[in-house]
Each structure stands twice: as structure tokens, then as C-alpha cells.
Amino acid sequence: xxxxxxxxxxxxxxxxxxxxxxxxxxxxxxxxxxxxxxxxxxxxxxxxxxxxxxxxxxxxxxxxxxxxxxxxxxxxxxxxxxxxxxxxxxxxxxxxxxxxxxxxxxxxxxxxxxxxxxxxxxxxxxxxxxxxxxxxxxxxxxxxxxxxxxxxxxxxxxxxxxxxxxxxxxxxxxxxxxxxxxxxxxxxxxxxxxxxxxxxxxxxxxxxxxxxxxxxxxxxxxxxxxxxxxxxxxxxxxxxxxxxxxxxxxxxxxxxxxxxxxxxxxxxxxxxxxxxxxxxxxxxxxxxxxxxxxxxxxxxxxxxxxxxxxxxxxxxxxxxxxxxxxxxxxxxxxxxxxxxxxxxxxxxxxxxxxxxxxxxxxxxxxxxxxxxxxxxxxxxxxxxxxxxxxxxxxxxxxxxxxxxxxxxxxxxxxxxxxxxxxxxx
Amino acid sequence: xxxxxxxxxxxxxxxxxxxxxxxxxxxxxxxxxxxxxxxxxxxxxxxxxxxxxxxxxxxxxxxxxxxxxxxxxxxxxxxxxxxxxxxxxxxxxxxxxxxxxxxxxxxxxxxxxxxxxxxxxxxxxxxxxxxxxxxxxxxxxxxxxxxxxxxxxxxxxxxxxxxxxxxxxxxxxxxxxxxxxxxxxxxxxxxxxxxxxxxxxxxxxxxxxxxxxxxxxxxxxxxxxxxxxxxxxxxxxxxxxxxxxxxxxxxxxxxxxxxxxxxxxxxxxxxxxxxxxxxxxxxxxxxxxxxxxxxxxxxxxxxxxxxxxxxxxxxxxxxxxxxxxxxxxxxxxxxxxxxxxxxxxxxxxxxxxxxxxxxxxxxxxxxxxxxxxxxxxxxxxxxxxxxxxxxxxxxxxxxxxxxxxxxxxxxxxxxxxxxxxxxxx
Numbered sequence: 001x002x003x004x005x006x007x008x009x010x011x012x013x014x015x016x017x018x019x020x021x022x023x024x025x026x027x028x029x030x031x032x033x034x035x036x037x038x039x040x041x042x043x044x045x046x047x048x049x050x051x052x053x054x055x056x057x058x059x060x061x062x063x064x065x066x067x068x069x070x071x072x073x074x075x076x077x078x079x080x081x082x083x084x085x086x087x088x089x090x091x092x093x094x095x096x097x098x099x100x101x102x103x104x105x106x107x108x109x110x111x112x113x114x115x116x117x118x119x120x121x122x123x124x125x126x127x128x129x130x131x132x133x134x135x136x137x138x139x140x141x142x143x144x145x146x147x148x149x150x151x152x153x154x155x156x157x158x159x160x161x162x163x164x165x166x167x168x169x170x171x172x173x174x175x176x177x178x179x180x181x182x183x184x185x186x187x188x189x190x191x192x193x194x195x196x197x198x199x200x201x202x203x204x205x206x207x208x209x210x211x212x213x214x215x216x217x218x219x220x221x222x223x224x225x226x227x228x229x230x231x232x233x234x235x236x237x238x239x240x241x242x243x244x245x246x247x248x249x250x251x252x253x254x255x256x257x258x259x260x261x262x263x264x265x266x267x268x269x270x271x272x273x274x275x276x277x278x279x280x281x282x283x284x285x286x287x288x289x290x291x292x293x294x295x296x297x298x299x300x301x302x303x304x305x306x307x308x309x310x311x312x313x314x315x316x317x318x319x320x321x322x323x324x325x326x327x328x329x330x331x332x333x334x335x336x337x338x339x340x341x342x343x344x345x346x347x348x349x350x351x352x353x354x355x356x357x358x359x360x361x362x363x364x365x366x367x368x369x370x371x372x373x374x375x376x377x378x379x380x381x382x383x384x385x386x387x388x389x390x391x392x393x394x395x396x397x398x399x400x401x402x403x404x405x406x407x408x409x410x411x412x413x414x415x416x417x418x419x420x421x422x423x424x425x
Numbered sequence: 426x427x428x429x430x431x432x433x434x435x436x437x438x439x440x441x442x443x444x445x446x447x448x449x450x451x452x453x454x455x456x457x458x459x460x461x462x463x464x465x466x467x468x469x470x471x472x473x474x475x476x477x478x479x480x481x482x483x484x485x486x487x488x489x490x491x492x493x494x495x496x497x498x499x500x501x502x503x504x505x506x507x508x509x510x511x512x513x514x515x516x517x518x519x520x521x522x523x524x525x526x527x528x529x530x531x532x533x534x535x536x537x538x539x540x541x542x543x544x545x546x547x548x549x550x551x552x553x554x555x556x557x558x559x560x561x562x563x564x565x566x567x568x569x570x571x572x573x574x575x576x577x578x579x580x581x582x583x584x585x586x587x588x589x590x591x592x593x594x595x596x597x598x599x600x601x602x603x604x605x606x607x608x609x610x611x612x613x614x615x616x617x618x619x620x621x622x623x624x625x626x627x628x629x630x631x632x633x634x635x636x637x638x639x640x641x642x643x644x645x646x647x648x649x650x651x652x653x654x655x656x657x658x659x660x661x662x663x664x665x666x667x668x669x670x671x672x673x674x675x676x677x678x679x680x681x682x683x684x685x686x687x688x689x690x691x692x693x694x695x696x697x698x699x700x701x702x703x704x705x706x707x708x709x710x711x712x713x714x715x716x717x718x719x720x721x722x723x724x725x726x727x728x729x730x731x732x733x734x735x736x737x738x739x740x741x742x743x744x745x746x747x748x749x750x751x752x753x754x755x756x757x758x759x760x761x762x763x764x765x766x767x768x769x770x771x772x773x774x775x776x777x778x779x780x781x782x783x784x785x786x787x788x789x790x791x792x793x794x795x796x797x798x799x800x801x802x803x804x805x806x807x808x809x810x811x812x813x814x815x816x817x818x819x820x821x822x823x824x825x826x827x828x829x830x831x832x833x834x835x836x837x838x839x840x841x842x843x844x845x846x847x848x849x850x
Contacts, residue, residue, distance in 0.1 A: 111798075111806040111827075113538065143594045146571045149773050150807035157811075164773070166595040169568045174591070174603045181599050348574050348589070373536075378803070381536040382575035386582075402536075 005056045008063055012135055015128040022101065022129050023055060026290050033296045037232055039272045041265065043258025044235055050242050054289070058245060059131040062091060066135065071194050074136035076121060077144055078316035078342060079167060081335050084187050086248065087206030088194040093132045094244030095121060095139065098288035100405045102127030109154050115376040116404035117288065118147050125158055132245070136161065138193050140186075143167050144346045145379050163189055171340070171347055180336045187332070200328045207321045207331060213248045214317045216255035221314060223262045224306045225364050228271020229279070230262040233295045233305020235272075240312045241289045273304045278421050279365055283309035283357045283387070284372035285380050286316075291405055294372055297413045303421055306364040309357050310372070315343060318356070345379035353383065354390050361396055367424050370417075373402040397424060430481045433488055437560055440553040447526065447554050448480060451715050458721045462657055464697045466690065468683025469660050475667050479714070483670060484556040487516060491560065496619050499561035501546060502569060503741035503767060504592060506760050509612050511673065512631030513619040518557045519669030520546060520564065523713035525830045527552030534579050540801040541829035542713065543572050550583055557670070561586065563618050565611075568592050569771045570804050588614055596765070596772055605761045612757070625753045632746045632756060638673045639742045641680035646739060648687045649731045650789050653696020654704070655687040658730020659720045660697075665737045666714045698729045703846050704790055708734035708782045708812070709797035710805050711741075716830055719797055722838045728846055731789040734782050735797070740768060743781070770804035778808065779815050786821055792849050795842075798827040822849060 009016060030051060034044075050058065062072050071090040073080075076097070085092040100116070101123035110122055124130035133139065141152035142165040156162045165182050168175030191198055198206075220239065223230055239258075243251055265271065280303050287294070287310065295305050309315055319341050323334035343353035361369060369391055373381045381402060388398040399420040403409055434441060455476060459469075475483070487497050496515040498505075501522070510517040525541070526548035535547055549555035558564065566577035567590040581587045590607050593600030612623055621627070645664065648655055664683070668676055690696065705728050712719070712735065720730050734740055744766050748759035768778035786794060794816055798806045806827060813823040824845040828834055 109810060111803070111810070113801055113803065113806060143773060146771070146803040146807070149594060150770070150804055153774050153807070154811060166593075166597060166599070168591075168603075169574060169594070170591040172591060174599075174606050178593075178599045178603065345575070346571070348568060349578050376538050376801075376803075378536070378538065378571040378801075379575055381538060382571070382578070385534060385536070386579060 005060065008060060009055075009131060012059075012063075012131050013128060014131060014134060018102075018127050019055070019129045022099075026099075027052070029290055029292070033292050034234060034238065037234065037272070039270070040235065041231055041258055041261050043254070043261045046254045046257070047235070047238055047242055050246055051238070051289075054245055055131050059135060061247070062093070062135050065091065066137070071137040072132075072135050073138045073140060073190070073193075074132055075140045075142075076148065077140075077142045078311045079142050079144065079339055079344070080140045080165065081183060081186070081339060082210045082248070083203065083206040083321055083335055084183070084190055084198065085206070086209050087198045087202040088190045088196045089202075090190065090194050091247075093136070094288065095133050095136070096124040096130035097121040098291035098405065101129060110151060113376050114151065115147050115374045117286070117374055117377070118151050120405060122151070122155070125155070133159070138163050138189070140165055144344065145377065147376070167346070169346060169348060176336065176340055179340055180333070183332065183336055183339075198328075200326060200331065203328060203331045204326060207323065207335070209248050211320045213243060213252045213255075214320055216252045216259070217243065217317050219259045220255055220262070221307065221364075223259060223266060226266040226271070227279070227365065228269070228273055228275045228277065229304045229306055230265040230271050231258075232272045232299055233280075233282070233308075234292060234299055236305070237287060237292070237295055237308060237312070240308060240317075241287070243317075244312070278303040278424055279306045279367055280304070281307045281309065281357070281361050281364060281366035281369045282313070282372055283369050284384065285374040285377050286311040286313075287372070288312060293405070293407065293410065294370070294401065294403065294413065297410060298370065298417050301414055301417045301421060303417070306366055307360045309353070309360055311344070314356070314360060315353075345383045350383065354387055357387065357391065358394065358396070361391075366396075368397040368399065368420060370420075371398055371400045373400065375402050375404045430485065433485060434480075434556060437484075437488075437556050438553060439556060439559060443527075443552050444480070444554045447524075451524075452477070454715055454717070458717050459659060459663065462659065462697070464695070465660065466656055466683055466686050468679070468686045469663075471679045471682070472660070472663055472667055475671055476663070476714075479670055480556050484560060486672070487518070487560050490516065491562070496562040497557075497560050498563045498565060498615070498618075499557055500565040500567075501573065502565075502567045503736045504567050504569065504764055504769070505565045505590065506608060506611070506764060507635045507673070508628065508631040508746055508760055509608070509615055509623065510631070511634050512623045512627040513615045513621045514627075515615065515619050516672075518561070519713065520558050520561070521549035521555035522546040523716035523830065526554060535576060538801050539576065540572050540799045542711070542799055542802070543576050545830060547576070547580070550580070558584070563588055563614070565590055569769060570802065572801070592771070594771060594773060601761065601765055604765055605758070608757065608761055608764075623753075625751060625756065628753060628756045629751060632748065632760070634673050636745045637677045638668060638680075639745055641677045641684070642668065642742050644684045645680055645687070646732065646789075648684060648691060651691040651696070652704070652790065653694070653698060653700045653702065654729045654731055655690040655696050656683075657697045657724055658705075658707070658733075659717060659724055661730070662712060662717070662720055662733060662737065665733060665742075666712070668742075669737070703728040703849055704731045704792050705729070706732045706734065706782070706786050706789060706791035706794045707738070707797055708794050709809065710799040710802050711736040711738075712797070713737060718830070718832065718835065719795070719826065719828065719838065722835060723795065723842055726839055726842045726846060728842070731791055732785045734778070734785055736769070739781070739785065740778075770808045775808065779812055782812065782816065783819060783821070786816075791821075793822040793824065793845060795845075796823055796825045798825065800827050800829045
């Protein structure tokens with residue numbers, strides 16, 4: 001990334017030297033993993049550009065918007081309702097995680113047995129290298145897992161603007177009432193932050209914008225059912241990842257554009273790998289930018305990933321917000337109903353997730369599932385064992401991987417993935 | 426323990442050979458750790474007896490009671506309101522944990538990164554060596570930490586009678602409403618199980634019995650403020666542990682009896698260790714029978730433990746249930762209010778716990794605090810770092826220990842404890 005943004009980064013309080021190093025590593029990794037792929041769709045050019053400017057032009061957009069009163073809200077979780085944020089003419093962005101950073105500082109404030117995602121988020125903060133966090137007017141934490149819930153108590157001492165959203169653990173009537181109360185409280189907090197009243201008209205607009213983004217992604221997901229696969233799992237994951245950072249309307253257009261191209265490819269029988277290439281589904285923990293390790297290992301081992309049952313994937317986007325009426329209460333209720341369906345492993349029990357994985361495997365013709373668990377992520381690691389049993393009983397082989405953001409286990413992962421693929425053959 | 430109980434154990438479905446081994450190890454450990462102590466109060470004879478018959482006569486009492494229609498409810502958590510259980514003329518017992526058992530079976534159903542307490546509970550079940558679990562008519566799980574919450578999904582496939590209680594994560598009005606709704610639901614479930622309606626009169630009795638037990642323990646705790654300490658931390662912990670298994674009325678009497686003796690000791694200036702012996706407070710995760718490792722290490726290193734800020738200790742017992750009226754609704758509300766105050770680390774934020782630790786350290790004249798974290802217990806491990814900072818800022822040194830039920834680290838712990846004591850001197 002160009003140094004034209006240096007003044008902006010300095011203004012945001014970034015550690016310029018550390019940030020330069022980070023961008024260098026990211027750029028190198030991106031080149032090695034993404035740009036080296038064969039038969040990439042041309043539409044990926046847009047996403048290459050977004051990624052090359054994810055700490056540059058996109059931050060400038062946010063900063064310019066802030067100068068005009070457009071607020072930025074940062075989040076770590078798909079339970080934060082983007083509809084409400086967009087309704088207040090604010091921007092919701094995902095906060096940085098996905099890579100180890102400033103680990104020695106992180107070890108001073110978090111236990112070692114903390115999952116890589118949380119440690120990474122703290123590392124980006126303590127190392128002063130996340131322009132999203134530094135430009136956010138409000139950071140939203142949410143009581144999902146123990147690790148996030150308890151670490152927000154410490155994050156609150158490191159940032160001036162942390163808002164914590166409570167979440168239920170059981171899908172009971174009391175649980176739903178809690179979610180509804182919390183979304184109402186969040187709506188008020190966003191109104192206060194932005195100084196904009198969220199009217200029915202504004203909320204209808206927010207719902208329309210966010211649903212359109214989801215529908216574009218649904219179109220993309222369905223095209224991945226084709227054999228040969230018209231797009232790699234790496235690129236599809238990247239598009240999912242970019243959805244957390246990009247302007248939603250521009251993103252939606254760009255996804256539709258690449259989908260047009262993929263449809264033409266499918267019609268022409270073209271793909272990123274030969275027909276008959278082993279097809280795998282990911283299920284489990286989210287993979288945030290730049291956590292591309294496992295799909296890279298899988299796709300450089302001769303398989304193609306055809307779906308992600310993940311927060312950065314279909315768990316986060318599968319459902320639309322569908323109001324029964326156009327008044328504010330109906331729309332808020334539809335938002336609650338939409339997020340209530342998310343089959344996150346923090347809920348107990350969580351049978352929908354098992355059905356969703358099976359459905360995705362059938363829809364995308366996956367021959368096997370890789371369960372991706374982040375080390376120390378108890379909810380997903382706990383669900384992995386019964387899920388594996390259930391899927392294998394239905395004839396769907398599962399490879400259970402527990403890993404972190406380090407690169408030390410790449411060779412070991414490659415060996416395990418290759419053995420899994422041989423077993424599928 | 427005598428083989429006179431063999432028929433009963435077989436009837437309960439225990440693995441007799443494995444169970445014999447367990448009792449042998451427990452008995453040996455108890456002898457080595459407890460019976461070797463100097464200047465033990467005579468009143469500990471009762472608790473020695475209880476421990477020697479904890480899988481024998483006590484189980485016989487439960488089994489005999491069951492034959493007469495008295496139900497047994499097993500639990501893993503101090504959020505299960507014993508008042509309601511006693512009101513229905515049933516017995517609440519703690520379920521087995523505190524030692525590694527059948528670890529190879531446990532590894533098949535739980536992730537390795539699961540805390541020792543949960544793994545142990547599964548080990549006792551899978552190894553068929555917990556007569557409490559096998560005699561329980563209902564097992565109550567509760568959504569506290571991620572580990573317990575998610576592992577109950579698996580436990581539910583291993584036992585026929587699991588009841589899961591939902592718990593809030595935030596002390597908000599919605600959180601309190603959830604707790605109240607869950608206690609009402611639990612009351613109904615207990616009524617159904619026992620066939621006994623919980624009337625105001627019965628609930629008043631339940632509250633009286635359980636409060637009396639707590640008041641006896643409060644009396645014991647206060648006596649530990651004396652220097653020289655009239656009772657060892659090991660024995661005081663044991664009494665706390667026995668409170669989860671013994672008949673509550675008999676237990677209460679026995680605690681008062683030993684308190685009479687301790688008062689006489691204090692008046693005579695007698696103690697278990699010389700005046701001026703370094704005094705330490707435990708804070709953190711619960712220590713269940715037979716998890717005596719850390720107090721044993723501490724007290725055999727020349728210190729005395731004067732309090733336990735723990736679920737097996739004052740976190741579990743400090744508050745009384747105090748109804749404002751004698752009608753059922755007032756009493757149920759008082760029960761909710763009482764448990765609502767528990768400063769468990771699953772709540773966010775949880776500032777009361779920090780104040781409680783400081784108060785206990787002052788009351789019992791502790792010179793330092795040992796924070797006891799079970800490996801992979803994220804809520805307590807997460808709270809340990811800010812708690813340590815807070816206490817040390819107030820001049821109270823903290824030794825942070827993370828361990829499990831294995832004995833491999835005993836020498837290392839001894840070295841760390843000795844260094845901590847030297848620093849205090």
C-alpha cells in the first residue's frame with residue numbers, strides 16, 4: 001500500500017513502522033496465496049483491489065465520511081444487526097483479527113488458553129495496527145463465548161467506546177425477549193451516537209441494503225454447486241471476508257458482476273479445477289482476513305472448497321430479514337427473528353447447525369467436511385465431536401482440524417488433508 | 426470402605442473393580458494428606474467418618490430414602506437452589522469430580538482443551554464409579570461456562586435424566602427475569618419428580634434448613650480469623666466439600682460442634698500452626714473432593730489457608746435467603762435474590778467478586794492471595810489478570826496458579842509457593 005495514506009494512519013494513532021511491516025506481510029501472503037491461483041475469474045480484480053486498499057482507500061472513505069458526520073461502528077460478530085447501523089446512515093465494519101500480532105503484549109492481558117481470534121484482536125489493538133478499530137466511533141462487543149464475554153472487560157479498559165451487547169444462550173421465549181430488548185437498546189445507542197432517529201423509512205432502507213448484500217452472496221453460493229467449480233474456495237472466502245469491510249452497495253454490485261461471469265463459465269463448462277476434483281465443505285469457526293491457512297492447504301492439495309458453514313460464510317448470511325409489516329415494530333421484530341435463527345455454537349442445544357451442514361453438503365455436492373476449530377474455542381470444539389459422529393453416520397466423512405493462526409503446523413495439516421483426500425477417492 | 430456395600434454398588438451399576446481402585450486411592454490420599462496433620466480438632470473425627478463412608482453409608486442412606494420415595498437430585502453448581510429441593514423432601518447432592526478417571530474414554534467425547542472439572546465428571550460417569558450420579562433421580566446441569574453448557578449436550582446422551590437450567594450472563598433486569606423464570610420452572614420440575622407440591626410451609630422449611638447450614642459455615646469462617654488459626658485450610662475445605670454430600674441437618678450440627686471446640690481453642694491460644702504463620706487466601710475455581718493438591722502443597726510449605734473465595738467456600742455460601750413475607754411468591758423471590766448475588770465469573774461484568782476477595786483478605790488477615798485457576802476454565806482465568814492487578818495495587822500480593830488434577834506439577838507448585846511465601850516474609 002502506498003505511503004499516500006501515512007498522514008491518515010498517523011492521525012489515527014497507528015504505529016507506522018509496525019503497520020508497514022504488517023502490510024508487507026499481508027501483501028506478500030496475498031500474492032503467494034491468491035494471485036498465484038489458476039483460472040481465476042476476472043471479477044476477482046475488484047476484490048484484489050479492495051484487499052490492496054483495505055487499510056488505505058477504504059479507511060480514507062470512512063475517515064472522509066466521519067468528517068461529514070457519518071459514524072463508524074466496529075464489531076466482532078454477526079449478531080450485530082447491520083440493518084440498524086445502515087438505517088442510521090452509519091457504517092458497520094469488522095474489526096481486525098486473523099493474524100498473530102504483538103503477542104508479547106497480548107500475553108500480559110489475556111490467558112494463554114485464549115483462542116487465536118480474541119488474542120489477535122487484542123494484538124491489533126495493543127500493537128496499534130488496526131485502522132478500523134482506531135477509526136470506529138463505537139466498538140460493539142457481544143456476550144457470545146466465555147472468551148469474548150470476559151475479554152471485553154479488559155478491552156473496555158483499552159478503548160474509550162466499547163458497547164457490550166448481551167446475548168441469550170438458549171432459544172427459549174426468555175432468550176428471544178432478551179435479544180429483542182438488546183436490539184432495542186442497540187437501536188437507541190446507535191440513534192444517540194449518530195444523532196439520527198431510526199424511522200420506519202430509514203429502517204426499511206437498512207433492511208433492503210443488507211438483504212441485497214445477502215442475496216448477492218446467496219447467488220454466489222449456489223453457483224459453487226457446479227462441477228467443475230467456477231470459483232475457488234479461497235476466492236469465495238475472500239468475498240465473504242470483504243463483505244465485512246466494503247461499502248455494502250458497491251460490494252453487492254461487485255458480487256453480482258462476478259456471478260454473471262461465473263454463470264457464463266458454468267455454461268461453458270469452465271472451472272478453477274477439472275471436473276471431478278474432490279469437493280470439500282468447511283464447517284466451524286470463522287476465518288477472518290488474513291487467516292487463509294486452511295483453505296490454502298486444502299486447495300493446494302488438489303481439492304476445491306465449495307462452501308463455508310461459518311460466520312464468515314453461510315452461518316452469517318443465510319437468512320434474510322423479512323418484515324410482516326412496514327411499521328417500525330414489525331421491522332424490529334423481523335430483525336430479531338432473522339438473527340434469532342443464527343445457529344451459533346454458543347446456543348444450547350443447537351441442532352439446526354447439524355442440519356445446515358448436511359444441507360450444504362448435499363446442495364454443493366461435497367464429498368467430505370473439514371471441521372475447522374480454533375484452538376481453545378470451546379463452543380465449536382465441543383460441537384465438533386457430536387457433529388462428526390452425526391455426519392459420518394450419514395456417510396459424510398469428516399476431518400476435524402484444531403489449529404490457530406501460526407504457520408508451524410502447515411506441513412502437518414497438508415499431510416492430514418492429503419490423507420483425508422485419499423480416503424475420499 | 427467395607428465390602429458390605431458391594432451389593433448396593435452392583436445394583437447401582439458401578440464398575441466394582443474400578444470403584445475399589447478409586448476408593449483405595451482416595452483412602453490412601455486422605456490418610457496421607459488429612460490424617461497426618463498436627464493438632465487437628467477432635468471434631469474432625471465426624472468428617473473423617475463421613476469421608477470414609479462417602480460412597481458407602483451415605484449412599485445407603487440415599488438408596489434407603491429412595492425406597493421410601495425420597496428423591497435424589499444431583500448437581501454440579503451452586504446455582505441449583507437447595508431450598509427448593511429440600512422443600513420437596515428430596516436430597517440435593519454434589520456429583521463426583523475432582524480426580525482424573527477413565528481419561529481415555531473422556532477423550533473420545535470431549536475436546537482436550539476442556540477443564541479438569543468437566544473431564545473428571547465425565548470420567549466418573551463413563552468409568553461407572555460415581556454412586557451419586559447413579560443414584561440420582563434427576564441430574565441438573567446449568568448454563569454457566571461454555572464448557573459445562575456445551576458438554577451437557579453430550580452428558581444428556583449418557584444419562585436418562587438430565588435437566589438443564591439456563592442462566593443469565595449479565596445482571597440486568599432481563600437477566601434477573603430469566604433466573605426467576607428458570608427457578609419457577611425448576612420448582613415445577615422438582616414437584617413433578619417428587620409428586621410433592623411445594624407449599625409456602627414446605628418452602629419455609631427448605632429455606633430454614635439451608636440457611637442454618639450456611640450460618641454454621643459462617644460461624645466456622647469467622648473463627649478462622651484467629652491467629653493462631655484454630656483449624657487448617659485443608660480441614661476447613663473438607664468441611665465445605667462435605668456440605669455438598671451430607672445430610673444438611675446433621676452437617677449443620679456437626680459444624681456447630683467443631684465450632685464450639687474451635688472457640689475453646691482460640692480462647693486457649695491454641696492453633697494448628699504457630700502464631701505468625703503466613704496466612705493465605707484462596708480465590709478462584711472450586712476444589713471438589715478429592716482435589717486437595719494445592720492446599721496440601723501450601724500447608725506443607727509452612728503457610729495456613731484462612732479462607733476460600735470459591736464455590737466450594739464462601740462464594741457458594743455467603744448469602745442467606747431472606748424472604749420479606751411468608752407467602753410462596755415472596756419466598757421464591759427471596760431465593761432468586763439470594764442466588765442472583767453469587768459473584769460467579771460467568772457474569773460480565775463481575776466487580777463484586779473483587780470486593781469480596783478484598784473483604785475476605787481483610788477479615789481473615791491474609792497476607793497474600795493464591796488465585797486458583799483450573800486449566801481451560803476461561804471465566805476464572807480471564808478474571809485472574811485484572812483481579813491480580815487490582816489486589817496488588819492495594820498491597821495484597823497474588824500468586825496466580827493454573828493447574829489441573831494431575832500430580833505432575835506438585836514439585837513445581839511447591840517451589841512457586843515457597844518463593845511466594847519468602848516474598849511475603
